[in-house]
Amino acid sequence: MQPIISIQGLSKTYAGGFQALKNVSLDIGQGEIFALLGPNGAGKTTLIGITCGLVNPTSGKVLADGHDIRADYRAARAKIGLVPQELSTDAFETVWATVKFSRGLFGKPPNDAYLEKVLKDLSLWDKKDAKIMALSGGMKRRVMIAKALSHEPKILFLDEPTAGVDVELRREMWEMVRGLREDGVTIILTTHYIEEAEEMADRVGVISKGELILVEDKDALMRQLGKKQLTLHLQEPLTAVPEGLGQYQLALAADGAELVYTFDAQAEATGIAELLRELSKKGIDFRDLQTEQSSLEEIFVSLVKGRA
Template identity: 80%
Template sequence: MQPIITIEGLSKTYAGGFQALKGVDLTIRRGEIFALLGPNGAGKTTMIGIVCGLVRATGGRVVADGHDIQKDFRAARAKIGLVPQEISTDAFETVWDTVRFSRGLFGRAPNDAHLEKVLKSLSLWDKKDAKIMALSGGMKRRVMIAKALSHEPSILFLDEPTAGVDVELRRDMWELVRQLRESGVTIILTTHYIEEAEEMADRIGVISRGELILVEDKDVLMRKLGRKQLTLHLQEPLAAVPAGLETYGLELANGGADLIYAFDAQADSTGIADLLKRLTERGIDFKDLRTEESSLEDIFVSLVKGGRA
């Protein structure tokens, strides 16, 4: 798949010597949903700001949909829509006027039919004549998305798009993101809600302390770094792990009433079948069992704590 964004050796050092980005290399595929995860201060917003032309890089190069963001800024910026973390718009303007004005900022000819379609997709059409100041926080967030889509960008950045919105609106935004991807728009989102990335993203990038420590397809990441755990609820508690089963790395819990077996998510069921067979041969019976798999949040926390390791 052809890349739509290419980032090479991107670095940013702020006044005072703080290095927000340290030689980041990243390729975003055309038409994908890419989730950029990282703790506060990791460099997510700085990287988005550079790509969108709001922050000047200290070093490196960015190409957006075939246009260098420094040498061909206007053409590159016209390809990009940005929904920032902070809600910033003229409180005294109407929804319609602010979205229409935003389209004009990018030199696009008036297209009221497109703006109507965008507002309807965001459930804003009945609010088009309302002043921004009269809207709820969730509706203001929708207006920010409408502004970002007003000039028909091929790339959309969503920087914490669901921060501070209710569960229903969050679900609506997820559905909108899927529809945009189906229409050919490439989505790059940052989020603190790990379930958003797990629900929607095609690929995951993890940034920590200004370095991109991992980029991987979501499903591959879950298989490679995920862990599964089998818990057996025993008929009779054990005082110790039975001899000869040490190679399974078994642990006792709940006063010896539970036997726990942890294994790689990539492993097949052969190891479990062998374990159950050997327990049965030793007369160890269980009354129930359950399996659990590590979530993307577990993987994210372990990556940030472990850094590049």
């Protein structure tokens, strides 16, 4: 199946010689939620700007639903909705008028029923006649999403969509994004909230210093790179890690009451069982155990630090 977004050999060098993107290639499939992660200045916004036709690349090519973003700009741009990081809209206009105007900008015929559905899905319907200047920051963020969806795009870019939004509203917006995906819309998300990517994304891309250093299925990434820890709460404290267990990454708590085993997620099935058998042979009993796995945030930080 042809990817709905195809980015090929994309580079961008700004005046002064700063290279924001370095030979980035990426395919994104229809209906997936793709999270693009990276520190400030990594190139995320430049990549989005080029893909949406707002920034000219130095080299490379971008196709949106088969349309070249430069050679066939109008057709490509009509497929894309963009929610920028900055809140920018007419403060003196009403919610309904600004969303309707956005639809008209793309030459779409009036469709009040569709716009009503968008506003209801975003919990904005009761605010449709309110001036945007009277809305809270979270509501203004929702208006930006409604504007981006007004022309029925197949691709939606969300650049830090929940910045400054409270936790409850953030979770409501996550549900809205999942609903869009179920309707076949492809979502590309940049976020500083790593739990947002962990909660929603199908795949994760990590960009650092203009280079795309990793693209992976989120669950596979956490299996491959996620470290796990098994903590055994011992019946009797130990003074040292028992001899003969050098093949395990074991650490003893300062009070001797906990034994911590660190392992790769892939080694879970055999490693834990073997360790428990060895401890039993040595007469070491435990009263409780618990496991923890590295979060996506920890994996992200380790990847970026490794490229520093």
